[in-house]
Amino acid sequence: MSTVTTNGITLDLDDIQAGALYERPSPYVGVYLLLRIRDRADGRDLVRRLHRLANPAGSADTPDNTSITVAFTYHGLKALGVPQESLDSFVPEFREGMAARAAILGDTGESSPEHWEEPLGSSDVHVAVVVLSSDAAQLREAAEKARQAHAQLPGIDLIWRQDCYQLATGRTSFGFKDGIGQPSVEGTGRPSMNPRQQPLKAGEIILGYPDETGELPPMPTPDVLGRNGTYVVFRKLHTKVAAYRSYLRAKAADRADEDLLGAKMVGRWQSGAPLALAPETDDPELGADPRRNNDFTFADDPRGFKCPVGSHARRANPRDALDEDGSVDVRLHRMIRRGTSYGPILPDDVTEDDGADRGIIFVFAGAHLKRQFEFVKTQWLNDGIFIGAPLESDPLVGARQDPGSFTIAQRPIRRRLQDMPPFVITRGGEYCFAPSLSALRWLAELDT
Amino acid sequence: MTTQDDGAATQPGLMVGPTSEFSLFFRVKPDQGQSLRAALLDLQNTPGYRPGDYGMAIKTIHEARFVLFDEDTRLAFITSFDGPWDAYMEDFFTSGPTIALFDLIFQHVEGYEGLPDVAAVKAFVLGAEQTAAAYARNYGGTVKEIRKAQRVADAFQQVLDHPQAAEALEHPALQPLLDEAAD
Ligand code: HEM
Numbered sequence: 001m002s003t004v005t006t007n008g009i010t011l012d013l014d015d016i017q018a019g020a021l022y023e024r025p026s027p028y029v030g031v032y033l034l035l036r037i038r039d040r041a042d043g044r045d046l047v048r049r050l051h052r053l054a055n056p057a058g059s060a061d062t063p064d065n066t067s068i069t070v071a072f073t074y075h076g077l078k079a080l081g082v083p084q085e086s087l088d089s090f091v092p093e094f095r096e097g098m099a100a101r102a103a104i105l106g107d108t109g110e111s112s113p114e115h116w117e118e119p120l121g122s123s124d125v126h127v128a129v130v131v132l133s134s135d136a137a138q139l140r141e142a143a144e145k146a147r148q149a150h151a152q153l154p155g156i157d158l159i160w161r162q163d164c165y166q167l168a169t170g171r172t173s174f175g176f177k178d179g180i181g182q183p184s185v186e187g188t189g190r191p192s193m194n195p196r197q198q199p200l201k202a203g204e205i206i207l208g209y210p211d212e213t214g215e216l217p218p219m220p221t222p223d224v225l226g227r228n229g230t231y232v233v234f235r236k237l238h239t240k241v242a243a244y245r246s247y248l249r250a251k252a253a254d255r256a257d258e259d260l261l262g263a264k265m266v267g268r269w270q271s272g273a274p275l276a277l278a279p280e281t282d283d284p285e286l287g288a289d290p291r292r293n294n295d296f297t298f299a300d301d302p303r304g305f306k307c308p309v310g311s312h313a314r315r316a317n318p319r320d321a322l323d324e325d326g327s328v329d330v331r332l333h334r335m336i337r338r339g340t341s342y343g344p345i346l347p348d349d350v351t352e353d354d355g356a357d358r359g360i361i362f363v364f365a366g367a368h369l370k371r372q373f374e375f376v377k378t379q380w381l382n383d384g385i386f387i388g389a390p391l392e393s394d395p396l397v398g399a400r401q402d403p404g405s406f407t408i409a410q411r412p413i414r415r416r417l418q419d420m421p422p423f424v425i426t427r428g429g430e431y432c433f434a435p436s437l438s439a440l441r442w443l444a445e446l447d448t
Numbered sequence: 449m450t451t452q453d454d455g456a457a458t459q460p461g462l463m464v465g466p467t468s469e470f471s472l473f474f475r476v477k478p479d480q481g482q483s484l485r486a487a488l489l490d491l492q493n494t495p496g497y498r499p500g501d502y503g504m505a506i507k508t509i510h511e512a513r514f515v516l517f518d519e520d521t522r523l524a525f526i527t528s529f530d531g532p533w534d535a536y537m538e539d540f541f542t543s544g545p546t547i548a549l550f551d552l553i554f555q556h557v558e559g560y561e562g563l564p565d566v567a568a569v570k571a572f573v574l575g576a577e578q579t580a581a582a583y584a585r586n587y588g589g590t591v592k593e594i595r596k597a598q599r600v601a602d603a604f605q606q607v608l609d610h611p612q613a614a615e616a617l618e619h620p621a622l623q624p625l626l627d628e629a630a631d
Pocket residue numbers: 172174176177178179180181182237238239266268312313314316317335337359360362373376377381396397424
């Protein structure tokens with residue numbers, strides 16, 4: 001049995017799905033599948049087959065790092081016949097589903113559920129299967145296994161499929177390297193990427209272990225269903241790359257200034273080099289160095305001269321920037337992110353929209369939908385109350401109906417970008433639960 | 449047992465702009481009125497709570513008061529702070545200095561089990577919350593914005609004290625400042 005003990009916490013890695021805990025080495029290719037269960041018996045058969053394919057976090061990686069992760073929506077668990085008492089024991093956000101939370105999350109206007117891609121946000125979405133591999137042939141093989149798992153079952157429909165990838169550079173559609181800032185978790189045996197931050201308590205990410213408050217996260221019942229599971233959020237986010245580039249071009253003095261403005265919006269240069277360590281110019285070596293590119297805090301830059309207080313990465317993880325406030329415990333609002341890209345990359349320099357759909361499939365894993373995903377999205381990205389700028393939202397990903405502004409601290413006078421349109425549109429998404437392997441077995445064996 | 453629709457539970461505290469009101473009401477333990485008064489006096493004398501200090505441990509609170517009433521048999525805690533209360537609830541209960549301070553006061557009120565059981569403290573505080581029936585504010589802005597505004601206003605007064613201020617403010621770009629310079 002493979003377990004790792006740190007600070008007295010022993011994580012049952014053989015029972016936890018690998019997808020929740022471990023990053024896939026880039027580059028990789030992948031596919032997201034959404035399934036609908038029309039027949040309960042077939043649904044359970046499906047879960048039995050998927051259980052055989054899902055990878056525990058404790059198993060050795062295959063050479064091509066192929067992995068399959070399985071998660072369910074509330075409606076999916078219901079379709080499988082999970083008893084009502086147990087359904088009721090899930091947190092309310094999960095039971096409601098992402099579409100019902102749209103007004104809270106800022107998914108309004110163009111991003112509102114009535115414009116979402118079908119069938120996202122509907123009660124037809126029951127099972128999500130994610131297959132990732134560093135090798136296209138292996139992906140096809142694994143995806144074929146997943147396909148067989150459902151295609152032989154007449155009571156199961158494949159209702160959505162999304163191909164995705166991660167480039168070797170780690171860069172996503174806006175041109176920035178993504179997936180750098182990531183908390184390490186006690187008991188996973190993986191070293192911290194940020195030497196300045198203690199690993200998070202396991203219960204921040206996996207149910208059944210104490211979290212940062214010292215309590216067990218609220219866990220659905222029975223125990224076998226909840227323990228070693230985690231909530232997973234996925235969102236298909238369309239990125240308006242041409243609009244973003246034209247906006248920067250219009251506001252910037254020259255090409256170097258365009259790069260600088262982009263970096264100020266994100267908090268990192270395109271290479272991934274953090275502004276906190278490389279405030280003036282990009283430093284690709286720093287960006288590529290995992291030992292250094294996360295080794296910083298904001299305490300020496302309270303006003304944001306290096307990294308604006310309103311930049312995306314500083315909002316999404318303020319590190320020590322809010323410690324003086326006495327009202328926020330940043331460690332309660334961390335998350336594991338597993339984003340991948342979809343759609344063709346817009347060639348460099350193109351500022352005309354080519355009409356193609358491109359963006360990221362944002363994926364969150366964590367034990368607390370509300371105080372992790374929803375908190376970060378609503379309080380830190382969509383709002384600016386916490387930085388004393390209630391009218392500013394995240395320049396890159398903030399939900400805004402009206403054009404927004406973004407303040408860049410600099411001497412002698414601050415720079416303010418005005419009339420900033422939204423650059424990210426929500427195409428849909430779901431709140432899911434990725435159960436443990438023993439819970440998958442339990443689900444397959446239900447006899448309700 | 450949680451039920452299907454408690455996700456729609458109304459959020460505690462009304463908001464005006466970025467700011468929420470938050471009020472807690474407690475019953476004082478029998479014969480503890482006097483010791484509670486003494487504890488509050490101690491609180492009043494701690495740095496940050498001394499009148500004129502303007503330095504409370506929670507930097508996002510506009511003001512806070514403890515009120516003993518009904519012949520010291522009841523206690524109210526009333527405050528306004530920036531952001532929606534329920535989003536910050538967990539933070540409040542895990543951020544050390546505040547909860548330790550409250551611990552000293554809550555000891556004198558009924559139903560308080562004490563630290564370190566954070567979950568019990570949370571349930572206790574939530575049980576004491578009453579949302580206002582009416583709430584208004586006379587200025588907008590977060591504490592952070594108001595502090596910045598005060599610094600800017602002080603700086604402006606310093607500029608006006610400069611012998612060449614009138615001349616310096618002649619530039620057309622400074623017209624909005626000149627409009628504020630006459631009184
Ligand atoms: C299309 C939408 C988005 C894009 C293009 C995007 C892009 C990025 C980039 C380029 C970074 C910096 C690299 C890194 O640290 O990994 C980053 C960091 C981050 N983003 Fe996003 N992001 C998006 C949406 C979101 C959303 C919706 C959330 C959360 C609700 C989020 C949370 C984070 C977090 C937590 C970090 C890490 C910050 C740190 O630890 O320093 N992002 N994102």
